[in-house]
Amino acid sequence: MNTEIFGIIAMFVLTAVFGLPLGKYIAKVYAGEKTALDPVFNPIEKQFFKISGIDQNAEMNWKQHMFSLITINMVWFILGMFVLMNQGWLPLNPDGNPGQSADLAFNTSISFVVNCNLQHYSGESGVSYLSQLFLMFLQFVTAGTGMAAAAVIFMALRERTTDQLGNFYNLMVKSCTRILLPLSIVVASVLAFSGTPMTFEGKDTIVNMQGDTVQVSRGPVAAFVAIKHLGTNGGGFYGANSAHPLENPNYLTNMTEMIAQMIIPMAMIFAFGFFLKRRKMGWMIFGVMTIGFLVLAIPTVIWEINGNPAIGHMGVDMSAGAMEGKETRLGSAASGFWSIATTVISTGSVNSMHDSAMPLSGMMQLLSMMTNAFYGGVGAGILNFFIFIILAVFISGLMVGRTPEFMGKKIEAREMKIAMIVALLHPFLILVGTALAAAFPSITAATLANPGFHGFSEMLYEYTSSAANNGSGFEGLGDNNPWWNITTGFVLILSRYLPIIGPVAIAGLLASKKYIPESAGTLKTDSATFGVMVLAVIVIITALSFFPALTLGPIAEYFTLR
């Protein structure tokens, strides 16, 4: 068991160690400074923009940014619907998988366009290789979309007054080519050399040693799995996601995939500090996020290591921990750790089945998505955290009786209104969605895989995962039907675009305001005290909004499992 604990610590420390230089590099990319990869990517990007007729140096204000973002996202959505519904007759379909139904294609297309990857299908039978490659394209560009939105905030918070915030297409494409692509090539190569398939041949048929005939799904897996983590998308090539021994063949690949999914969210925070030359602020944010992450992760690892008390009472050797839904080569500790990492950073890939996790581990997974701001998805994490900073600035400003200011800009009623709407939207979508599902048992009861409190948790998890654009699930839920496809589809749209538009709007409004130099009367927003304030705001909002729902699900289940 000790080696399992070392494994987790190594993963976490390595991520931070690699994240720091990556953050420096990301800051350089967004600032347009020289990097070692310029000779490779300058000509490629130039061709992209020339063919598309885009002037990559045309500066945009925040509204133009959002308009470009929404337009191109709409193009991806429509193209996605077309590919998924027609994959049956389109090429690269060696297994002859049929086209998706309209409601499933709607859900799949949306969930990949919003970087969620909810996946109400199983990769082996639900999509063709062409669709997989198209979804992989979305995993690149939607991650780039989130990062571009975060970069707009970086631009807006510089010490100046402007409405010129860079070019959306330029930021989006550079995020994909210069940050996601090189790292994906490294990760995919590690996977390919560890036994992950990368082939275009269809299913193989073999006869097992005991004589049963089984099939083996293959495909271009290595390329897909790399970007699914680096872009914090999380959509698996196979149904079992990274629990599948071909997606995640050994402990080395598990560490690689773990580091891959956490590194960019961490590096974005460091990039924030480097870009704005406010490293102390960067460390403050990193500190708050790390405390939040550890508070969620450590108890979960302990609960998973201790295992299921109901099985313990049967008298077997429990030293392996809670092994239902877990893989031997990964172990219960690394699975518990992954389950929190993947939920705080909105990846949503799984290496164990969350549905079978201990009740309170399930609660921690839910809480990770309910806060949705500890590291967070690529780009989206900074955006969500930004909202909490604005709220904390306002509240602490009121407490000490000063005009709330952040980075030399006054926070006024308009910014506060936007921040409140975004902060309240998240609990609203989750709780109203779950309440509706619970109010129509005639439709939803049959889709639950478990009775009692756990069944309620399955519904709560599905909407939480959708609203956090996470994409993991309590997978026992029978979610491929019109109710779940359509309701979660709408939750996905609202919970992606409003939390992008809101923070970018606030940043855009702040950028156009007069810059007030720091004085003795300024509230210090890079101090540890302010960090505690932000953490308090996050805890209060989450606790007040979600505690009642959590008592009906995981907490109630915990007390029945003695």
Added chain:
Amino acid sequence: MSSVSGFSRLKRVTIKYKTWLVVSRRQPKNKAMKTNLFPAIKLTVVTLIFFSGVYTAIIWAVAQLAPNHGNGEVVVQHGKKYYTNLGQTFTEDKYFNSRSSAVDYNAAGSGGSNKGPSNPEYLQTVQARIDTFLLHNPEVKKSDIPVELVTASGSGLDPDISPKAALVQLKRIARTRNISEKNVQALIEANTEAPLLGLLGPAKVNVLKLNIALDQAK
């Protein structure tokens, strides 16, 4: 009365329409299309070719250099091909048994049981697995059965068991195959894979490799 207010409303609407015409002429609709929609479509096409095509081709080329040319790791035994990373159903007493699987080790699909920890039906299944194991391994104490042998994996394709889970089956294998316990133990030790670098992650035994070694031993 009503006709007057209706007329004035009509007038207001007309004025609104006229101002809209002026505004929209100032910024014609097809300009918005030109500045956003067409570039977005074109950019989508080129990036689609690049990330779905070029990137995939690069990784495919890299995989051709890997041991099994990107087809997954396989082992050939008596002319039959097996995937070493995919578990198989081993329920016979002469083989080391693998873990329970929600998909019967058919890699056409994958997945776990998704049973919640408090599900009474599930707990009965686990109890039944314990009873079955004790029936096939009468020399084993219940408290020595590692929990992973009576629970299902996440993928349903778990190729491994822990060294403990192999050792607990040692006596049965020796008895059924009529070979010495020492030899079986040596086989288990030879097939135990240490943690990564000796200190990261759990130790494990690949059930397929162990059973192949067992078949070769006799």
